[in-house]
Amino acid sequence: MREITVPASATVPHVGGLADAVFEHAAETPELPVLARRTADGGWRDVTAAEFRDEVLALAKGLLAAGIRFGDRIAIICRTRYEWTLFDFAVWTVGAQSVPLYPTSSAEQVRWALHDAKVSACLVEHEDHAMTVGSVIDRLPELRHLWQLDAGALADLVAAGARVDDVAVDRHRLALTPDATATVIYTSGTTGRPKGCVITHANLMAECDNIVARYAQVFRNRPGEPAATLLFLPLAHVFGRMVQVAAIRGRVKLGHQPELSAAALLPVLRSFRPTFVLAVPYIFEKVFAAARRRAEAEGKAGPFDKAVEVAVRYAEAQEAKAFGTGPGPGPALRVQHQMFEKLVYGKVRETLGGRVRHAMSGGSGMERRLGLFFAGAGITVYEGYGLTESTAAATANPPERTRFGTVGKPISGTSVRIAEDGEIWVRGGQVFSGYLGDPRATAAVLRDGWLATGDLGSLDGDGYLTITGRKKEVLVTSGGKTVSPVVLEERVRAHPLVSQCIVVGNDRPYVAALVTLDPEAVTHWLLMCGKNRMRSDELVRDPDLEAEIRRAVVAANTQVSHAESIRTFRILAAQFTEEHGLLTPSLKLRRKAIEHAYAFEVDALYHG
Template identity: 45%
Template sequence: MREASTELLVELDANSNVTDLLLEQHAANPAHALYRRKGPNGWVDVPVQKFLQDISALAKGLIAGGLEPGDTVAVMSPTSYEWTLVDFAIWFAGGVTVPIYETSSASQVEWIIQDAGVRRVFAGDRALVQLVSGVVAGSAALSDRLVNVVRMDYDGEAPDLASLAAAGTGVSDTELERQRTRAGLADIASLVYTSGTTGKPKGCEITHGNFALVAKNIVAFLPEVLQKDQSRTLMFLPLAHVLARAVQVVCLAAGATLGHTPGAAQLLDDLGTFRPTFLLVVPRIFEKVRAAAAHKAALAGKGRLFDAASAAAIEYSREQDRQNRGEGPGPGLLSRARHAVYDRLVYPRLRQALGGEVGYTVSGASPLASEDAHFFRGVGIPVLEGYGLTETTAPCTANTPSRTKVGTVGIPIPGTTIRVAEDGEILVKGIGVFRGYHSDPAADAEAFVDGFFRTGDLGELDKDGFLTVTGRKKDLLVTAGGKNVAPGPLEEKIRIHQLVGHAVVVGDGKPFVSALLTLDPDGVANWRAERGLPPLPLAEAAGDPQVRAAIQEAVDVANQMVSKAESVRTFTLLDVQFSVESGQLTPSLKLKRSAVVQEFEAEIAKIYG
């Protein structure tokens, strides 16, 4: 199959915008707890009415400060309730939100402020205020621009959110409504800069229609996940990422209760108290949760029990998947019996790690290993993997509870068409596809063909319209022998191993394929503890024969997926940790392959020396 489509389920008035979704919720039930905010004594409900009041006050403050419809306003902060508050206040004032990752470098901040024409920045705390102020003061490119910086964490320093709201008391409700309603579906809601796996970030013009139509149609598309006034989720991914923003608007459209936590450090504690019914998760979190559970079982002397329970869960899910594909009858009697036993003994503890009430998880941002997807579905936490890019306002395909094929990223969401070009590139047309790149007509001309956005990813559509992403077009390796190698599947398989942090398969123009691997610090510590071995610094672990032998086994397993010419012949263990701060990962934890290859050019040369 070369093309698959899903019909639009919900249409919207062309004169409406994202803010109307909030007004709908207010009209339906102003007392509904649309958000929960964490305080010193636990989670506190924020009713729709209170949220609307706070937004209106901040929006009036922006208008009083001279914000005109269409003006850009940047937000640089960790994920928080305040981020959401500010985002909607900007929209109510008629502005355009420009997210900046809180991990961004000074040069990235300077580029975005300059390119987007930003004159107002909301910064999450004192350190970010100082960073932004320093960038503006020290930039020749911004020397003629007055940039106001507002602090978001309510500590009494001016200007902050409280002083901004106070400044707007003279703005009338009529003026606020005039500014709120100026934008229609075709107008820009957010200028979202790509996370920059290669080159300088480009600004993607995401419209109100992109956000609102995707949200409304996803709610209709996934009714089992998004039950009005009953569903709740905890957002911990960075709101500067379009996927997190899109899901946040989906929650608004569904009337789902949303909480925020700033990152993985306190995630498990917050999951236990918030008790979400569904979660947006990146693959690295699935890997960490599974590895932590296996380690805990091993230390308790229950490693064999956990391994048996894992195998039973994976096999049970695989049999379900074969049934979904029309290739089998589903789990047999023995498989169901084993699954039932472990569902009493092991699986409840795993479900409790995510709060105990998660009915579904949604995986995005990067590929999820099929084994992890089968494991979590088998233990009672179904994973709905989807696919999208910044340029498609995140989701353009998704698996659904009733239509799931593990290893695929699902079918097109409503109002979307997926086409696979002759060279295998995935093309997208639909409600989520952005308006274009900001002030970059040359990039637009390159990005579109026949009205479809060229994703740069390679994929295949099956007879039922399910999309499988097979790799990134620019990442495709061609060995000296002319063999095309897609590194992604090999990397995912190797990365599953407890000891491996990240895997980068290399070999473009080389006589054979090899890999650069990093060690996972927690994985190394846990692996050695489970074997009664003393702790070992990572620098020494990288040269330890036992560690290398264990990783070689993982590489051998991965090599079984491909031909000999595509297999990883050898690997090098790097004595480093890839991170956002050091430049090897994007803020959404995607690998910056070109940056890694360039940084470790000497190590690669040694492999082929």
């Protein structure tokens, strides 16, 4: 199959903007809890639709009092917090545009985005962010306001807007049309300078409304159990932004969690108890790895591994039944599955709060076996695919027929085409209007209504998309063999001891890899092996550890031909981090930066 189109499930309104939903919900269901805020004791306090409307209105009046006008751009540098969502909708209420930036952005990255977008005001979370902006403010002549969230900026704005008439806000809000720009999101930039993706109100409506309508059983959960989700993805990333807007428009109670690390996130999931989550594969990998380590520490690794096998076979049987190629789980498998329900599967679900039955995953690929395990454990993870230019998801697995290991079919209202060279093209209402101030770059990716994604993939006979790599990341060995590194890297990363893997081999005689280690997993492995703690330089030379990583490499090599396989590898003592410029804020590898930083190690793979 070369092309597939899925009809729309929702229609984009002809008038209005994203903020209208806040006011409509308050009028229709004023007492409905639409958000939840953390309390000082670590609990949660519901925020009703009427309360949120009043907060948005008061802040919008403050923005008008500060001189913010229709079409102005306002930057936000902050972690994922309630105040970001409040500020976003206040900005949209007055017809302004938000420019989200990662809180880890460097001074030069901040300067470039604020200059390129001609930002007139900036909201930062704390003093460190304020100092970052302050260090480049002399080169930002259009920046008129710098507000600091933790210094009471929102309260000050609300106080300043107390005398502004509600009618002034309504006039701005009602003047909005769906084709107006809602936000300019800068690409994380694995190569080159980040470009500002212009996302309209209509783009976000098309994306979010179609997902909420098509995945109603996910967003609505069980009868009598109000839907709720915890947002922990960065709001500077298009995926996090989509979750925020979809929750508000879909009347799903939304909570916020600023820290993405497993240690900080898991306790909050247990206290908030979401009914579904939207996450990146990293979260599901961490949940699984933590459960496996806990079982091993309790001397129950054997039963846990058996439970994993049963869950995978159970989910495979369900998958086969959904596609008409099998009868579903047999009696013996159902008995085994039920036996492990309380022993293992229920405990895994408790890790995510106990109520989660559905999840959506994007941002990078998830290993098929991991998806099958979670489905067998009672949490179906719908893997999807998209990019900033498509306002997040372009494809996702449908609830009734999930094909694990693929990124699903086009979401409602979307077409996907595979070009002659294998590139994925996407068309739909969520496709962005172009790069800010860069018509040449826009013309390079928008072709007769189609978005050329730069990713490579294939459609199977049922219209399910599989990602095989990126055009710019394809390696060509000196022998002329073309290799897509993604399949190999994801398979190596499936080993619990591996944190990251980068495959190299461009203009080299064969393919090789650099591997980093997961510190928590290594600590546990040393304990279970009865080994003393080692310095990192000693650890990477440990023969038992090397044997473990070699097993991961051998497993990865089974996915490709001999000519494409990893011939040798090196274990690194340090992590690839965003702070060192080796990962993007969305945790993607900066390949050129890594190969430059580890040029000696890469060279040693071929001459060592």
